[in-house]
Amino acid sequence: FEKSRSKVVEVAREAKTLGRDDPRRIIHSLKVGLAITLVSMFYYFDTLYQGFGISAMWAVITVVVVFEFSVGATLGKGLNRGIATFLAGFLGVGAHRLASLSTERSEPILLGLSVFVLAAAVTFLRFFPKMKARYDYGLLIFMLTFCLVCVSGYRDDEVLDIAHQRLSTILIGGAAAVLICIFICPVWAGSDLHNLIATNLEHLGNFQEGFGDEYFIKSGDNKSSLQGYKSVLNSKSTEESLANFAKWEPRHGRFKYRHPWDQYLKIGTLTRQCAYRIEALNNYLDSEIQAPLEIRVKIQESCTKMSSESSYALKELALAIRTMIRPSTVNAHIANSKIAAINVKSLLKTGLWQDTDLMDGNTNCHSCFNTYRCCRLH
Amino acid sequence: FEKSRSKVVEVAREAKTLGRDDPRRIIHSLKVGLAITLVSMFYYFDTLYQGFGISAMWAVITVVVVFEFSVGATLGKGLNRGIATFLAGFLGVGAHRLASLSTERSEPILLGLSVFVLAAAVTFLRFFPKMKARYDYGLLIFMLTFCLVCVSGYRDDEVLDIAHQRLSTILIGGAAAVLICIFICPVWAGSDLHNLIATNLEHLGNFQEGFGDEYFIKSGDNKSSLQGYKSVLNSKSTEESLANFAKWEPRHGRFKYRHPWDQYLKIGTLTRQCAYRIEALNNYLDSEIQAPLEIRVKIQESCTKMSSESSYALKELALAIRTMIRPSTVNAHIANSKIAAINVKSLLKTGLWQDTDLMDGNTNCHSCFNTYRCCRLH
Numbered sequence A, B: 001f002e003k004s005r006s007k008v009v010e011v012a013r014e015a016k017t018l019g020r021d022d023p024r025r026i027i028h029s030l031k032v033g034l035a036i037t038l039v040s041m042f043y044y045f046d047t048l049y050q051g052f053g054i055s056a057m058w059a060v061i062t063v064v065v066v067f068e069f070s071v072g073a074t075l076g077k078g079l080n081r082g083i084a085t086f087l088a089g090f091l092g093v094g095a096h097r098l099a100s101l102s103t104e105r106s107e108p109i110l111l112g113l114s115v116f117v118l119a120a121a122v123t124f125l126r127f128f129p130k131m132k133a134r135y136d137y138g139l140l141i142f143m144l145t146f147c148l149v150c151v152s153g154y155r156d157d158e159v160l161d162i163a164h165q166r167l168s169t170i171l172i173g174g175a176a177a178v179l180i181c182i183f184i185c186p187v188w189a190g191s192d193l194h195n196l197i198a199t200n201l202e203h204l205g206n207f208q209e210g211f212g213d214e215y216f217i218k219s220g221d222n223k224s225s226l227q228g229y230k231s232v233l234n235s236k237s238t239e240e241s242l243a244n245f246a247k248w249e250p251r252h253g254r255f256k257y258r259h260p261w262d263q264y265l266k267i268g269t270l271t272r273q274c275a276y277r278i279e280a281l282n283n284y285l286d287s288e289i290q291a292p293l294e295i296r297v298k299i300q301e302s303c304t305k306m307s308s309e310s311s312y313a314l315k316e317l318a319l320a321i322r323t324m325i326r327p328s329t330v331n332a333h334i335a336n337s338k339i340a341a342i343n344v345k346s347l348l349k350t351g352l353w354q355d356t357d358l359m360d361g362n363t364n365c366h367s368c369f370n371t372y373r374c375c376r377l378h
Helices: A002-021 A024-039 A046-066 A071-101 A106-125 A129-152 A159-183 A189-216 A224-233 A236-246 A261-286 A293-323 A330-350 A356-377 B002-021 B024-039 B046-066 B071-101 B106-125 B129-152 B159-183 B189-216 B224-233 B236-246 B261-286 B293-323 B330-347 B356-377
Strands: none
Touching: A002 A024, A002 B106, A024 A046, A024 A159, A024 B106, A046 A071, A046 A159, A046 B129, A071 A106, A071 A129, A071 A159, A071 A189, A071 A236, A106 A129, A106 B002, A106 B024, A129 A159, A129 A236, A129 B046, A189 A224, A189 A236, A189 A261, A189 A293, A224 A261, A236 A261, A236 B236, A261 B261, A293 A330, B002 B024, B024 B046, B024 B159, B046 B071, B046 B159, B071 B106, B071 B129, B071 B159, B071 B189, B071 B236, B106 B129, B129 B159, B129 B236, B189 B224, B189 B236, B189 B261, B189 B293, B224 B261, B236 B261, B293 B330
16 A cells, blocks of 8 residues: 555656646646547537537547647648548549449459558558658558448448548547647647757757866766756657658748758757767766876866857857847857867877867867858748 | 659659568568458458447457557557557446436536546646557557547447447457467567667677778778768667567567567667767768878777777677677677777877777777676576
8 A cells, every 4th residue: 555655646746747847738638638528519419419420439539649749740640631531531432333333242352452452552651751751640541541431331332421421520520639739828849849959059058168167177066967968869859750740830930831840950960960079078077088187287278268169159059049040159159169279289289189079079060050051041 | 744754663663672671561561451351351241240230340440550560569559459448448438327327417517527537637648758658559549438438428328339349349450460460470579679789789890890991091982881880879769669569579589578678778878879989980080180190100000909809899799699699709809909999098108188989989898798798697
């Protein structure tokens, strides 16, 4: 008993954390409840129920399956489901008509064959990367509806009625999900992507900012503020799915319909490359092998300057992305950082192994900036 | 016309590549077609159709939705669907009974309220990372079935019949999908994960093997053989989903039921850390800043030795994972590599900046080995 109680307390604490980290999760849950309750009204009111009967079920199913966290994901799934059902219903009725022209014996064989061929073809189509990214759900529903219409047509002569009712209830369910998703506290995948890209650049900037102090002074307190960049290392799949969702979204806020979402992915890739180098740099901090003290004192000033100027540049880029205002002093910071890097190099002239990492970090910073510029010009 | 023809040729070529890269994709497509055709037999034979009637639809739907590429994914979805439908049906019937005890006016209100609360609660539960990883689909189906049973019970007094028919057809569809998936050319997510981890280690080994030549000799031919490690950088999400699927799989081949799949994720994480350093190392190759020639000649032998010994160690680890036989000479290779690293260091004594990267690569190699050992002992 004691154990299950502590389990409940633990779950409650996790739920609280989840809700506090992103209150939109709580709102989303309530929105889903609202949409399902609204759609189930079909059952409660006689006038509504007369029209659809048992097909009203499909409206409830559609809401449950289509309602996703972000507007883009919901719209994408809703459109996929609606269009796929329409096309497959059309094709299924056609196949049924064709098969019913033949003899009674060969009809099930023809139907079975067409179901087999279409199911296999569509399943293979789902392996195409481009299809998978945007139309995976649509292909699934296409296959599903075709099989249902085609096969149940063998038993029920009112195929057209079935197809029609199924389509209209799915449209109603989909519309309810999409409208509630868009008009009650919408969560835009595009804005999330926009913020994620900016936050990731900030994480890199924070590392560069703290690196000098950490390396030369060893403040001794925990380096947790420097570890933010680690989340950047594995951000690829999140960014890609957000960009996919964002492409379904209509104009909203500062984002137009054809906002160049792919450019965000390019900035994301460059940010990640920069993060890989920072990961290597971070290993110097923990490494047992360190440069002797006298060298460190010698390069401390230039080195700290180099890293703090990089930090300014990265943070200004992040701010520029966030506010969508062209940055003004980034080039100056990068130039300063380069001068500092050249200083470090000349101080290390007696040495052999150059500070390639930091230089590369700088180059990268530069290429980030270039992409950003392309993005703005687009 | 010419354009659409070239488009078709392009798609056909892509399909051919997809099929040749992994012929299991073609087999999977045929398996899906077969399963759906088999299940739709329910409609064609009178004796079968008598029992289920229109509910036979759910068997087709279940096959389409549950049939996934790997056995683990199919089993996971099938079990999730089956168990969730059972539990939700049970709960839905209960809620319906409770509500029907009240007055006729308050019944729809009670039902609506219970649908709202349950839908919101389950949607929130789907945000828990642990739930999302393994039971996301089950939670969706739970919500779906509960709403359907609860709401359609208001119109139809044969709730128990509906729930029972739905459950049995889902069980039949799920069983068909799972059996065909397991017994006709099965694709095991566990084996895929096993091979992926070994291949990733091999990619790192290939880089280390080629690095010496590339850095000191600059053979000039394209470095494509060295670029294999890049796929390792972003392998995290693939590995995690494979491990999730693998946990659903029964004993197969050399893998027991409770094979320590999480250990693979640990090796994967270490491999990725190693890949980040190799990415930094790879940048030296492209960098404009290079050590002067006289230094390079001086360190060439030791440096090449260090990297080739690391390569031997990594490749032997990969082979050991693949064959599940404890490696014998890995420690010797790592020791050799360390000696070579110490040599490089002493050669660079006049220099200041140590070859931290390569040393770290070595350390990492070592920790990979340790994890592997844990995994074997488990």
